[in-house]
Amino acid sequence: MPLFEDTFTGAAADLVGHTPDTGTSWTSVALTTNKLRLDGGGICRINSTGTSQGQLAKADPAPSVNEYDVSATMWNNATTNANQPFRLHARMTDASNYYAVRRYPRDYTVNDTELIKKVSGTVTVLTSADVGSYGFGTVLKLEIRTAAKKVYQSGVEKLSSGDDSITAIGQPGLSIGYIDAADAGNCHTDWQINTFTVDEFIAAGQPIAMRHVFVPYMGTHGARLGGR
């Protein structure tokens, strides 16, 4: 069962204030005029196209470990040469510190997919490539592990970086358009998100349930295994 899942079902409403299927809530981290909003038909998108506008929201609760996956089923058929980003965030402590996969309309002059880190407000591009395919049902996943940060598209690894300069658990999030001057852009209603999911990664041999539930009832050998 995921830590957080939202299929954006329900009446048309702002994303912040909407209750996800699993998890507790969405919280706004940065907002400039235009908002992320449910359209009432199972889609989340920005409420209106705009220049230097947009919203970044985080998914609550925070994960308990700093290795987790952030996924979204999304699409965008726009052939626009414009800076109109969509992002999935991880290890985000605030609007100035996070990892993110950043996607652009397919005809933008920049490669369509970037893995970035933002540290104390400075954005650095770790990897940049043309991944392609924005069709309906495209699943974009940002996998955060200590050893590597990877981007998958519909199950296929596309980008990878060995960077680990942000180690905080932080929180996962979602954004379209402008966050601040360092991670700027314009928002567009072409970006549509059907699902958003967060899964914690538990390393082999360290099942959380084992630590919390079974250890008191196990013998010495089992307790040692379960406690590590």
Add this chain to the structure above:
Amino acid sequence: MAITYRWYICPVVTQTIPDPNGGADLVRRLPKVGSLIEPGRGKYYQFSAAIDAPNWCVAIVKAEDFSALDADPQCIDLLESAVNADGELAQTPRQLGWNAAKLLRIRNRLADRGVDISGLTLDSDLGTILDRICQKVLPRFRAKHARL
């Protein structure tokens, strides 16, 4: 031409790209190799980099045409050879037929950037050689995790 991969040492630059429709500029801090246009494809070179606070970085670049990088003296082809994305990292210079003079040039590029080159020989695998310089930028970085 086929798509191949090369490892580069280059400066870190800040690039500002105006929005064609009058919207917000895109400001990116990235390896210089990623700020240059690949001929033919017409977009910026695709890369994955070990990049952090230093004003230089290490990047693997995926391209068919490297001529724009070859023309820039600040973009240094670290290994002087195309490599597979990850398959060759376990191979050694000796297995790849490189000579001592080429290894010496590579060692000098590392030493010029303060990298410990002790023990690097024709029998050191490429992953070890690349990790030495990547970890000068980010101590926990491993070359095998930089892929695209």
